[in-house]
Each structure stands twice: as C-alpha cells, then as structure tokens.
Amino acid sequence: MPAIVVKDLSKTFEYYKKEVGLRHSLTNLYARKKLYKEAVNKVSFEIEEGEIVGFLGPNGAGKTTTLKMLSGILYPSAGEASVLGYNPWKRQKAFKRQFSIVMGQKNQLWWDLPASESFHLNKAIYEVEDNQYMRTLGDLTELLDVRDLLNVQVRRLSLGERMKMELIAALLHNPKVLFLDEPTIGLDIISQRKIREFLKQYNQTKRTTIILTSHYMEDIQFLCKRTIVINNGSVVYDGDLARVNDTLGDRKVIKLQLEEPVEVGRFRAYGKIQSYDGIYVHIEVDRSQFKSCAQSLLANFPVVDLTIEDIPIEEGIARLYERGVNTDASASMENVR
Ligand SMILES: Nc1ncnc2c1ncn2[C@@H]1O[C@H](COP(=O)(O)OP(=O)(O)OP(=O)(O)O)[C@@H](O)[C@H]1O
Numbered sequence: 001m002p003a004i005v006v007k008d009l010s011k012t013f014e015y016y017k018k019e020v021g022l023r024h025s026l027t028n029l030y031a032r033k034k035l036y037k038e039a040v041n042k043v044s045f046e047i048e049e050g051e052i053v054g055f056l057g058p059n060g061a062g063k064t065t066t067l068k069m070l071s072g073i074l075y076p077s078a079g080e081a082s083v084l085g086y087n088p089w090k091r092q093k094a095f096k097r098q099f100s101i102v103m104g105q106k107n108q109l110w111w112d113l114p115a116s117e118s119f120h121l122n123k124a125i126y127e128v129e130d131n132q133y134m135r136t137l138g139d140l141t142e143l144l145d146v147r148d149l150l151n152v153q154v155r156r157l158s159l160g161e162r163m164k165m166e167l168i169a170a171l172l173h174n175p176k177v178l179f180l181d182e183p184t185i186g187l188d189i190i191s192q193r194k195i196r197e198f199l200k201q202y203n204q205t206k207r208t209t210i211i212l213t214s215h216y217m218e219d220i221q222f223l224c225k226r227t228i229v230i231n232n233g234s235v236v237y238d239g240d241l242a243r244v245n246d247t248l249g250d251r252k253v254i255k256l257q258l259e260e261p262v263e264v265g266r267f268r269a270y271g272k273i274q275s276y277d278g279i280y281v282h283i284e285v286d287r288s289q290f291k292s293c294a295q296s297l298l299a300n301f302p303v304v305d306l307t308i309e310d311i312p313i314e315e316g317i318a319r320l321y322e323r324g325v326n327t328d329a330s331a332s333m334e335n336v337r
Helices: 022-030 063-070 115-125 130-144 159-171 189-206 217-223 241-248 264-270 287-300 313-323
Strands: 002-017 033-048 052-056 078-083 099-103 177-181 209-213 226-231 234-239 251-258 272-276 280-286 303-310
Touching (some): 002 063, 063 078, 217 313, 226 313, 234 241, 264 280, 287 303
Parallel strands (some): 052 226, 177 209
Antiparallel strands (some): 002 033, 002 078
C-alpha cells in the first residue's frame, strides 16, 4: 500500500494587491483589489512506503506549498491526499506523531538555547519514552557527529551543525514519513555530502518514506531513484532522473574543434547549434544519426578534435523548467505529464 497518495491536489492563494503611497493606503482600506495565485494545480502521485522521492522545480513552482498541504499546514483548494492513511489537514494527533517536516530556510530550534533543550521539548510534545529517546538521540548524534555540540547555544553553531540538529529534532519521534524542504540549502560541499549520506543511511535502515526538495542536483541524484518535477504548479515529469533527457527526444551532442573558422550556417543541416564561436562548435543531433553526422563532419570540415556526448541531465531539467506543461513534446513521452 502506498504511504502517500495525492489526487488532483490544488491550492489557489487569495491575496490583496497593495499599492504604495498615502493616497493608495487610504484606498486600500475600503477598495482592495483581490488577486489569485494558482500555486498548485491538480498534482497527482503515489509514493510507496520506504521510497525516497526527489521533488524538483524552479523557484515558485509549488513544491513548498505541496509539502505544506501534505503536512497539514495548509488547507488545499481542491483535491485529495492521504499520508499513512490520514487526511493531513484534519491534523489528527496520531498523524502528527508519524511525520516530520524540515525546512532548510526555517528554524525549529530555540535560537538562544542549546539544541538539547529543544530536543527535550520535542520529547515531551511527542511523548517519547525515556529509553527510546536516549537510544534515538545517541544513534543520531553519533551518526551526525554532533555529540559534543549538544550543549552549545544554537546561535553559536555553524549552518551545517545547525541543520544536523534540525534533523535530529525532526527524527527523535521516529517518524514514518519525512518531508525535507531544501535541507542542504547554503551548506558547503562537505556538509551537503554528510547530510546526504546520513539521509541515505537513515532511509535504508529505518525505511522512512521521504520527499526531498532541493535545488542541488547532486542531492537528488545521490538519494532518489525517482524524481517528480513540478513547474507552474503541475507535474511535468515523474520517473528516473537519469532518463529525464528522454523528454528531449533521443539526442546527442557532437563537439567539434576546428583548425580554422567555418561559417556557422554550414553546420545547420546536421542539427541544432548549441554553441558556436568559429573554432568550437557544439551541435545537437538525433541519436540515430550521430555516427553518419560525425563521419560527414570529419570528411567535410577541417576538424582537429571531435567528441560525442550525452546531453547533461541539468540541460533536460532546465528545458522542462523553461517549457512548462502541455507541450507536444511532453505529451508524447511516457514519463512526462
Ligand atoms: N501565502 C501566499 N500568498 C500568495 N501567494 C503565495 C503564498 N505562498 C506562496 N505563494 C506563491 O505560490 C507559488 C508557489 O510557491 P512555493 O513556495 O510553493 O514554491 P517553491 O516551488 O517551493 O519555490 P522555491 O523553490 O523558491 O522555494 C509562488 O508563486 C509563490 O509566490
């Protein structure tokens, strides 16, 4: 049975346009203009127990709004969702005990107190038994290597150390579902890697179901077999991130270095010119024709060097971000909504 089921989930925010200036401030009092923002539009997916799924999308795509609805912080405008069989926005106590949400941009810990004080508070809130609390705290501080920092004021911790403490606070009650909203934001490469490795190990040992949003592709590639890409509030891809380039069609890039400049128009018959500066030319070609294209280029141009590469995953993602939804190309792909 899936741990998370989401069906046509939508959220439209209503807000008021605020004009600046004294005259407009007075007008705002009696004639405010109401505006609507469709942040999430008919999002549907299912996530199996123990799965760790990446949630990718450009700024403002609707990722945080979706996670907030799944954790019951926001009430949806339409649609349904079930997390561990619970309706999240009913906020039942039994549900609250079984999930956690960590937002990289927000603090849960008390800023002026040591993290251990916040942990005690969470222990009381979630009614964690003494033995279980000590065992879980011991395991987590060991795994994240922060045992010596438990009694340091949170405000004195580095960003990476603080994020580790945030994770511990979120995991003390052994949640079955974990929503992670940019847990590695702003961290250096070493701290990012440590958090990533911790999450992988945690997911493997505990079988916790995790949805992870991150703008760092390495996080998603390292942790998630499956990625849901969301753009303009809608799902535009759901599948293996490594296959995202299938959405571009079956393409390869031929990279040429020339002995002397050749006019760009002469390369157009081979495919789409990705970049050109006279000497270096990158041409995107159909995978079925890359051999014949390469042979012809070698035979007809003063080529010094030629390489054939796959299109980077980042490129596929960027194009999904740019094109939004409901294009002809996306409609024809299996994983693309
Ligand atoms: N309370 C609100 N009132 C009006 N609009 C809102 C509100 N909260 C979010 N939005 C808008 O909804 C859209 C989706 O926001 P959301 O925070 O879900 O995006 P996101 O994918 O998490 O972006 P990011 O990667 O930048 O965190 C954005 O355009 C945002 O401005």
